[in-house]
Amino acid sequence: MILRLIFRRVLFLFVVIWCASSIVFIIPRLSKTNAIRERFAELSRTGGFSPDDLEKIIASYSKQFGLDAPLWQQYQDYLGNILHMDFGYSLNRYPMTVTQVIVTAIPSTLGLLLVTTVLSFLIGNFLGALSAWPKAPNWVRAMATPFVLLTGVPPIIMGVLLLFFIGFRLQLLPLGGAHTIGIVPDGSLSSYLDLLLHLILPSLALILGSVGGWVLSMRGMGITIQGEDYVNFAEHKGLTGKVIFRDYYLRNTLLPQATALALALGTVVTSAIVIEGLFGLPGIGQALNSAIRSNDFPVIYGIVLFITAAVATLMVAMEFVYPLLDPRIRNQ
Amino acid sequence: MADALHKSPILTVSNLEVTYYTDAGRAKALDDVSFTLNAGEKLGMVGESGSGKSTLALAMMRMIKPPGRIEAGHVFVGGTDLMALSDEDMRQARLSKIAYIPQGAMNSLNPVIRIGAQLVDALRSHGIRDSRAQIEERCINALKSVDLDPAVFRMYPHELSGGMKQRVCIAIGILLQPQVIIADEPTSALDVVTQRQVMETIDRVKNQINAAVILIGHDMGLMAQFVDRVAVMYSGRLVEVSTVREMFTNPLHPYTAALISSLPNLQNKGVFQGIPGLAPSLLRLPSGCAFHPRCTKMMEVCQSTRPLTRTLESNRLVTCHLYDAVV
Amino acid sequence: MTDATLVMSLRPSRFWLAMRYIRRNKSLAIGLAVMLFLIAFTVIGFLTINPRHAYPLSAATRQAPSWKYPLGTDFFGRDLLAAMVVGMWQTAAIGLIAGGIGTMIGVFLGFVSAYFGGLIDAIIKTICQILTPIPVLLIQVVVAGSLDKRDVTIMVMALIIVMLGWMGTTLVVRSQVLTMKERQFVAVAKLSGVGSMGIIFKEIMPNLLPFIAAAFVVQVFQAVFASFYLAVLGLGPLREPLLGNIIWSAQGQGAFFNGWWWWPIEPAIAMVLILGSLALINMGLDELANPRVRKSE
Numbered sequence: 001m002i003l004r005l006i007f008r009r010v011l012f013l014f015v016v017i018w019c020a021s022s023i024v025f026i027i028p029r030l031s032k033t034n035a036i037r038e039r040f041a042e043l044s045r046t047g048g049f050s051p052d053d054l055e056k057i058i059a060s061y062s063k064q065f066g067l068d069a070p071l072w073q074q075y076q077d078y079l080g081n082i083l084h085m086d087f088g089y090s091l092n093r094y095p096m097t098v099t100q101v102i103v104t105a106i107p108s109t110l111g112l113l114l115v116t117t118v119l120s121f122l123i124g125n126f127l128g129a130l131s132a133w134p135k136a137p138n139w140v141r142a143m144a145t146p147f148v149l150l151t152g153v154p155p156i157i158m159g160v161l162l163l164f165f166i167g168f169r170l171q172l173l174p175l176g177g178a179h180t181i182g183i184v185p186d187g188s189l190s191s192y193l194d195l196l197l198h199l200i201l202p203s204l205a206l207i208l209g210s211v212g213g214w215v216l217s218m219r220g221m222g223i224t225i226q227g228e229d230y231v232n233f234a235e236h237k238g239l240t241g242k243v244i245f246r247d248y249y250l251r252n253t254l255l256p257q258a259t260a261l262a263l264a265l266g267t268v269v270t271s272a273i274v275i276e277g278l279f280g281l282p283g284i285g286q287a288l289n290s291a292i293r294s295n296d297f298p299v300i301y302g303i304v305l306f307i308t309a310a311v312a313t314l315m316v317a318m319e320f321v322y323p324l325l326d327p328r329i330r331n332q
Numbered sequence: 333m334a335d336a337l338h339k340s341p342i343l344t345v346s347n348l349e350v351t352y353y354t355d356a357g358r359a360k361a362l363d364d365v366s367f368t369l370n371a372g373e374k375l376g377m378v379g380e381s382g383s384g385k386s387t388l389a390l391a392m393m394r395m396i397k398p399p400g401r402i403e404a405g406h407v408f409v410g411g412t413d414l415m416a417l418s419d420e421d422m423r424q425a426r427l428s429k430i431a432y433i434p435q436g437a438m439n440s441l442n443p444v445i446r447i448g449a450q451l452v453d454a455l456r457s458h459g460i461r462d463s464r465a466q467i468e469e470r471c472i473n474a475l476k477s478v479d480l481d482p483a484v485f486r487m488y489p490h491e492l493s494g495g496m497k498q499r500v501c502i503a504i505g506i507l508l509q510p511q512v513i514i515a516d517e518p519t520s521a522l523d524v525v526t527q528r529q530v531m532e533t534i535d536r537v538k539n540q541i542n543a544a545v546i547l548i549g550h551d552m553g554l555m556a557q558f559v560d561r562v563a564v565m566y567s568g569r570l571v572e573v574s575t576v577r578e579m580f581t582n583p584l585h586p587y588t589a590a591l592i593s594s595l596p597n598l599q600n601k602g603v604f605q606g607i608p609g610l611a612p613s614l615l616r617l618p619s620g621c622a623f624h625p626r627c628t629k630m631m632e633v634c635q636s637t638r639p640l641t642r643t644l645e646s647n648r649l650v651t652c653h654l655y656d657a658v659v
Numbered sequence: 660m661t662d663a664t665l666v667m668s669l670r671p672s673r674f675w676l677a678m679r680y681i682r683r684n685k686s687l688a689i690g691l692a693v694m695l696f697l698i699a700f701t702v703i704g705f706l707t708i709n710p711r712h713a714y715p716l717s718a719a720t721r722q723a724p725s726w727k728y729p730l731g732t733d734f735f736g737r738d739l740l741a742a743m744v745v746g747m748w749q750t751a752a753i754g755l756i757a758g759g760i761g762t763m764i765g766v767f768l769g770f771v772s773a774y775f776g777g778l779i780d781a782i783i784k785t786i787c788q789i790l791t792p793i794p795v796l797l798i799q800v801v802v803a804g805s806l807d808k809r810d811v812t813i814m815v816m817a818l819i820i821v822m823l824g825w826m827g828t829t830l831v832v833r834s835q836v837l838t839m840k841e842r843q844f845v846a847v848a849k850l851s852g853v854g855s856m857g858i859i860f861k862e863i864m865p866n867l868l869p870f871i872a873a874a875f876v877v878q879v880f881q882a883v884f885a886s887f888y889l890a891v892l893g894l895g896p897l898r899e900p901l902l903g904n905i906i907w908s909a910q911g912q913g914a915f916f917n918g919w920w921w922w923p924i925e926p927a928i929a930m931v932l933i934l935g936s937l938a939l940i941n942m943g944l945d946e947l948a949n950p951r952v953r954k955s956e
Contacts, residue, residue: 020793028805160927168915175915229439238426239457266794304797312792327488
């Protein structure tokens, strides 16, 4: 029973990844100009490679993209390579493979994502829940309003505004990068503090840009749940406000909000990537950014596929958390 | 019951008044409601929807929410005036002095936590600091007393039937042995057999803890089988309180008489006789007696002057001008 | 009776009813006001400035805001006031084209899916489900990145965005039509022999309009958002003064490090106004379309 469900979800996951890979496979081939060939032409003009290296890359690409092989054969090889996490070589940072580029970039992106998503989810939901709670102190409700007003501001613009006001005008925090020039990331305490300083603005941009959405959706949920019979009965039972808030009210909003988090993952990840690009932080975002600037197609495709797979996997994984949050799902 | 009459009442409601302030105007949902109830006595509260039955229950629990407000009145339970308590004391009084068993028990239990936890939190919130085992035993005893299997303690609401959920609500209601239990249409969503079982359960647990019970409902037939006295409400006012026997043999208020004759019985089988006219909107009550436009015995005085509530022989209450001369 | 006639004669005109509603529905009112301001800015802008100044080498470079250049100029010698006007117009064009096409696709597929059901419904639903977990922006990155940069125009950009931007509307319309199909008036129409096209256009469509309007606003919002993100990543039509492009080039030239603060901040504020007004209008329409939200406020 449960095994069948897991099997079905994993199958679904594979279909999603397969679809994404196919889109990434087909689109460059629909384009009337062959981007890779053009890139090679450009490279040989500027002479970035030794002839030996160039031959190696072209050989690797004729193999991976199998430019002479029939399309069907190319497609099969391509899917097989993806299964092995083999996205080919980076054009720009040869001899690094795309997988190596991703692996070096992933830790800092993951850290930024984790911290900002968890913080904005917790802050937003807590403020939203309190702002819908009639017994909440007025100052809490007053606090929720500015966040709601920020809903329409995407993190990237929040980033520009923060850079202007806090980084440029007040000169409180650095304007970008991960380290102050002159400070070497040698693992000493001061270099970590320096890194932390550089992470404040991008984190703030991501949090402020997404917290309002949680406040809004949680507020709506809270208003609905307060009309429920069980919250009324809880009050008739003479429970303390704290217990009602925690066990009857928050507990029942957890499942819908967790679902919303799963659905928002794609947006959350793309926001983080764009923010990394804006602030020049090392990570997936910057790797993608420089790949786009330098037409490093294998890296672009590799990153896109990797993130798609990661987001889809997380979404499916979240579905297995729902039964822990709501006993009604456990039985189905 | 004859003994009960000589005791001092355990519940005294006097001059209770509730107003809802809506956009369309003020609606007096409860108007000058007074009655008393003795320990172990069961009072049925009947009336059309919107007559103020549920408002009365909420007002007694002090659970009227804005735009509604309790304007005046007292509710004495065993000598304590609930209206004079602080918010925190009132919270403590709920369930320990006066308990409410909700209408629509289908959704009255929190779907995501176990039944047991929903009994335990009620005890813990009332300052009971017994050990976990003692508390669990107490809850299981409460479940047993409403004919539920102790295994229910570890179950979730969605695993129970409608009747079982209603019993759980009753078990919660008697956990702290309150002196007054209000059951708001406890059987409205249940089938006939379960209805009977639930009513019998309420009856039995009432006897165990000798509480006064107020049963709210609109099913006069079901009510007649289970209560001692019946109170009839109309447009937020109490129009008559009598024993069941008196009410069926000799109804005093014309509205009561109409209610009883609208009941199906063997004589008028197949002929359904309603009460002509509609219940008035609380926003625009008729002048004088609110029932006068639909009343068959309407007099001139009924259109202009509000009748007072009078106590007649054998402790019957009636609010009608027909009895002005009797006293 | 007399009461009713009195009420009828006192009934205010539709205009005043609408005004009164807008006063109650604050988010709709503010959103529309901001939108009107932006439209006025663009229209008056086009009447007073020379659109050619929105392109490089048409003005002095790196000028802070002054009387001559109210919004300053950038590193490449664009007059940023002209760039704002043209960029605003281009953003609106992308939003409207992509939003319009996306809404049409979504409404069509949603209708077909819900109305005819069966295999068609299953296929459309499955496609939507499979596409939902894929971060759309990244696929758009692939598409835009694979194109020759010279081929990327405003129209191409709109098409890239709309390619994967119709699932939301499809699902919303589908669920609405499904509930409406069950309602009585549709059953009555069916029984009285109205054909399926008749039912769609006479019975269901009018009831669906508020939802379609709300879906359209969401589509426009998402299109503006997506085009902005693509442009910030440097995948927009690089020559055009699209708001995202301006931020991208400002960031590329280290505008804040060099003290040219006006350069990135102006398109950012413009974007806040556009997205903010769309979000507010969307919230207002939601309240209009969904009486449950209206009641709970």
